Amino acid sequence: MSIAKSKLIALINILLITIPFLAINQLQQRVEAFSYPVDWRPKWRNEVASNLKVWFNTTLDPEHRRHFLRAIGFWNSTGTLVTFRIVNSGGDIIVTPDTRRDPPCGGGTVNRPDSSGYIVASRIIVHPNPACASDRRWWVAVATHELGYALGLGHMKYERYSIMGGAWDYYRLPIPLLDDILALLYLYGPKKPNPVKFFTTLGGGSYRSNGPAELNGYPYQLSAPASYSSSTYTFASLTSTLITLNLYGSLGAMIVANMKYIRNYLYQGG
Amino acid sequence: MALLFVVAIAVTLYQTTPYTTIYIFNTTTITVTVPAKEVCVKPFNKNYMGWAPVSELRKYVGYTEDLAPEYEKNPLLFLKIINDNVIVVHAKVISLGEAYQDDIIPDEYSLRYKILILEIIINKSSLSLNVGEIIDVYYAVYNLEITKQIYYSGTINVTSPKVIENVDPKHFTGLIMPLDIGNEYILDLSFSSSNPSKIYASWPYFVFNSKVYSPDNVAYPVDSEPYTKAFYKVCGMPLSDFINLIKNVNS
Numbered sequence: 001m002s003i004a005k006s007k008l009i010a011l012i013n014i015l016l017i018t019i020p021f022l023a024i025n026q027l028q029q030r031v032e033a034f035s036y037p038v039d040w041r042p043k044w045r046n047e048v049a050s051n052l053k054v055w056f057n058t059t060l061d062p063e064h065r066r067h068f069l070r071a072i073g074f075w076n077s078t079g080t081l082v083t084f085r086i087v088n089s090g091g092d093i094i095v096t097p098d099t100r101r102d103p104p105c106g107g108g109t110v111n112r113p114d115s116s117g118y119i120v121a122s123r124i125i126v127h128p129n130p131a132c133a134s135d136r137r138w139w140v141a142v143a144t145h146e147l148g149y150a151l152g153l154g155h156m157k158y159e160r161y162s163i164m165g166g167a168w169d170y171y172r173l174p175i176p177l178l179d180d181i182l183a184l185l186y187l188y189g190p191k192k193p194n195p196v197k198f199f200t201t202l203g204g205g206s207y208r209s210n211g212p213a214e215l216n217g218y219p220y221q222l223s224a225p226a227s228y229s230s231s232t233y234t235f236a237s238l239t240s241t242l243i244t245l246n247l248y249g250s251l252g253a254m255i256v257a258n259m260k261y262i263r264n265y266l267y268q269g270g
Numbered sequence: 271m272a273l274l275f276v277v278a279i280a281v282t283l284y285q286t287t288p289y290t291t292i293y294i295f296n297t298t299t300i301t302v303t304v305p306a307k308e309v310c311v312k313p314f315n316k317n318y319m320g321w322a323p324v325s326e327l328r329k330y331v332g333y334t335e336d337l338a339p340e341y342e343k344n345p346l347l348f349l350k351i352i353n354d355n356v357i358v359v360h361a362k363v364i365s366l367g368e369a370y371q372d373d374i375i376p377d378e379y380s381l382r383y384k385i386l387i388l389e390i391i392i393n394k395s396s397l398s399l400n401v402g403e404i405i406d407v408y409y410a411v412y413n414l415e416i417t418k419q420i421y422y423s424g425t426i427n428v429t430s431p432k433v434i435e436n437v438d439p440k441h442f443t444g445l446i447m448p449l450d451i452g453n454e455y456i457l458d459l460s461f462s463s464s465n466p467s468k469i470y471a472s473w474p475y476f477v478f479n480s481k482v483y484s485p486d487n488v489a490y491p492v493d494s495e496p497y498t499k500a501f502y503k504v505c506g507m508p509l510s511d512f513i514n515l516i517k518n519v520n521s
Contacts, residue, residue, distance in 0.1 A: 042332065059462060094374055099355070099460045100410040100470045104348055104500050108335035112375065114424035121375055121426045127352070142336065149334050 042113035043152040043187045048092060052084050052151075055091025064126055064139070068095055071143035074175045075151070081188040082151055093150045098125040107142045109149035122150040141174035148176070153183050310505035312489040313478040317452040319366075322414050322443040323492035330421045331412065333445060333497050341500075348502040349519045351392055355466075357399060357459040358392040358516055360477065360509070361385040363449045364404060369413065369434040369442065376430035377416035380408035381437060383449055383471070391456070391516050397466055399459075407459060407471040411444040446485045446496040449474060456482060456512065473501055475512070482512040 044052065054072065056065050072084040084093075105127055112121040124146045141163065148164045163176050164183075176184075341347050351358060367382035387403045399405065419428040442448060449455060449471065456475035461468060476483040485496040487505040504512065 059464065090374070098410075099462050100380065100408070100472065104337055104341060104350075105352060106335065106337035106341070106500075108333065108498075111332040112420055112426070113330075113332060114420070115422050116424060118424065120420060120424055123375065138338070145336060154334075 042111060042117050042119045044092070044119045046081060046188055049082050049151070049188050052082065052093060053087040053091040054084050054093045054095065055087050055089060057094065057096035060095055060097050060126070064095075064097065064143075067136075067139045067143040068147070070140050071147050071174070074144055075147055078176050078181050078184065080181060080184040082184055084147070093122045093124060093147075095124045095126065097127065098123075107146045109146045111150065111152070119150075119152060124150055137174055144174050144176065148180060151184065152187055153180060310483075310487050312487050312505070313476070313481075313483060314489045315450060315453065315476070317450040318490055319439040319448075319450050321439045321448050321494070322441065323490075324443055324445075324447060324494040324497050325492070326414060327412055327417070327443050327445075327497060330414070330417045331497075335498055335500060337500060345502050346515070346519050348500065349516050351394070351458075351520050353460065354394050355461055355463060356392070357390065357395055357397065359385075359387050359399070359457055359459060360389040360391060360454065360513065361387050361457055362454045363451050366437060366451055367406075369411070369437045370408070371413070371430050371432050371434075375420075375426055376428055377413045377420060379411050379413045379434070379442065380470070381411055381442065381448060383407050383409060385449075385457070385471070388454065389513065391513050392520050395461075397461065397469075405469065407457070407469045409444065409448055409471050411442045411448055413442055415441050443494070445498050446472075446474060446501075447488075447490065447494045453477075456516075475501070475504070477509055480509045481506045482509055 043049070054068070056068065060068075069086075072086070076083055107127070108125045110123045110125070111119050112123075114120050126142065126146070144163050153164050163174065163180055362385065364384040364386050367384070369379045369381050371377075371379050383406070384404050385407055387399055387401055387405065389401060390399055393399060413430065413434075416428060416430045420426055439448070454477035455471075456477060457471045458473045459469050459471055461470065474485065476485065476488045478488075483505055484501050484503045487503070507515075
């Protein structure tokens, strides 16, 4: 064997050993985004969160209403405790086009906590004019994002894995993603989702872990390429269950359900 | 080739945040010459009426906002009016009247002011306003006494007066510090098409010595930086230049 060839093999071996660790490193950084303390506040009381009443102010235009209805469908599909329900008056969460504050193009959320750290009311403000942004998908992302605030979520660090990121440019999928679901489980789950047992076959290798720092895989497949468009982005590779998350029973099924929702959404063209 | 109308405004701005110097709108390119980052000398609001500090509101109310990404790339968009029911005016605050509780959440009030219209900068609405006219406008605030009741009782089912005749400023504050009597502001006046007689004032820019300051570039006796980032940061820009800027952005 030539010296050059043996050096090449040595280099490949080094890469094979190093790459998984690099991936795990990136994961550890990402996981910081949803590593809320278990007692993170504010949040709704669980009995309220399971039946959160949403009231649309009558002056909210039908277009915005549709965006929020869609966003509510996304959150309700996550399979977590949190469930939104539309009501005709009152409501825990009020969605309003607030001419009193007339925000620029976008949205805002005012949460009203009590001294125990529980949210008792929330007001979501959206700009009354849908024409301030023509991208309907972006408006759905705004609705999903603001509802995330109303649930008690904060800005997440990694937009690729969360609808609660701070950079709107990354919101190519206007849906709750894994970090959001994990954050909800932290807030409203029956117990802390840790340790996480995880297995995936993504990336040509297999990894096993006993900690949340290695939540590899999902939703890696959901990160859109730079040239994203609904016509080029498919989920053909997600026809089978690639990931099993064994938290406390339901999350694995929940994520599969969520992926199904994502597929349906994209195939409908947003 | 589309017509390109180029307006170059060379203005000396004293800003706390440096911006890209060229902003492009559909048919207009606006060049704003921005010097290197300089310290803003915040004017003291000598007419400050003693509102509760915004920092007090932050203890009881969580507020977050998200704007379209182009707003971060092009902050002049904050001056762009995208709703026909908005009128931009330069006005002086004449007096303060009652506070009205008129919404679902009981600590949300509207302060009624009388303002004198000094200049109408933008009016694409159907509402007719004239320079020299004195009109009623309302400003959204929180009644902190009620806010605290909600906070400590854990419910929004608390009693709050529908009208408060004698407003004590120390019990009220807003996402942006409320208007003070005697001060001049650039204001967005907006109204609901279902109730055009009730005009709300929002996004006030402080006018002092014929210069314009954004809400967080005004010195208050207490920590009262606004609870929102949704405005164009300007500090000490000549009033006439600021008005021209608003007009150009909306031309």
